[in-house]
Amino acid sequence: MIKVILITGASSGIGYDSAKILAGQGHKVYGxxxxxxxxEGLRDKGVIPIxxxxxxxxxMADAVQKIISAEGRIDVLVNNAGYGYLGAIENVPIAEAKRxxxxxxxxLARLTQLVLPYMRAQKSGRIINTSSVAGKAVIPFGGWYNVSKYSVEALSDALRIEVKPFGxxxxxxxxxxxxxxxxxIAADNLSASSKETAYQDAGFRMARLLRFGYTSRFLSNPKRVAKAITRAVNSRYPKVRYRLGAGSGLIVFFHTVLPARWWDGIMRKICKIK
Ligand SMILES: NC(=O)c1ccc[n+]([C@@H]2O[C@H](COP(=O)([O-])OP(=O)(O)OC[C@H]3O[C@@H](n4cnc5c(N)ncnc54)[C@H](OP(=O)(O)O)[C@@H]3O)[C@@H](O)[C@H]2O)c1
Structure with a gap:
């Protein structure tokens, strides 16, 4: 069945690949x-950029109105836009934390509110939220990013129960x-927020680790996540959670089973925090 899909964060990474694959499957995709x-490169694939x-x-309101005027419905919202402002809790300006x-x-929450009345009227719809393993396990200097993704987890779990009666x-x-x-982007934010502070050494070390990891072959291709998103779109009975990509299973497993101080110790070792 062809679905009308709005996906945020479609200019790059996971969102870009998801929009491309979904449009290739014949869905009407707004990126x-x-x-x-x-x-622009997505236009050839049939994606409509907004x-x-x-x-x-x-x-956000204009985008939803544009889609409703053109299609009369929105079947799927993929809330994928996001970034990481990494830095020590003491250093990150509250304005950056708020942002x-x-x-x-x-x-994510406001866009969800804007599409829900249409989905309720249709008696069907799907909200797919890109969280992270950072919504399940905490890393030093990830504090505000962790807060954002833990919140996405909680919000989504509550929403799932509330909207089930509406299909x-x-x-x-x-x-x-x-x-x-x-x-x-996360490494640059971490370097900037750590510079000339008490956290500079550990912050710079972690930023170097991030830069190494994100330019290496060890991380997963965004197409893998895009394919999980397409499964969540197309499957008649989608899973509640799709956890995948480098380290995801192990990180969540160890964060769940280890005593908190053991986890702290491992994190301190990785970041060389004494
Ligand atoms: N990469 C990872 O290791 C990883 C792991 C777990 C979860 N995630 C999550 O996956 C999602 C996608 O990230 P990615 O890895 O694909 O990173 P990315 O390549 O940097 O893409 C991020 C996307 O978010 C959009 N965005 C950022 N701020 C925005 C704003 N204010 N308004 C609208 N769009 C905005 C960007 O578009 P514009 O800048 O053009 O607006 C871009 O399209 C994020 O939620 C991220 O937290 C990523």
């Missing part, structure tokens, strides 16, 4: 991001390390 120019900033209420939550949590399904995607621009 949203701030950098519309990066989505300029959207998930911190801007008007741009982290504006993009990763409140943008709407809620799915969480929990990627591990995926080779996209995410790691370099």
């Amino acid at each position: 949203a991001a701030r950098r519309v120019e990066l989505m 300029k959207m900033d998930v911190t801007d209420e008007q741009s 982290q939550l504006e993009v990763n949590l409140f943008g 709407i399904k809620v799915v969480l995607i929990e990627p591990g390390g995926i080779k996209t621009d995410w790691g370099i």
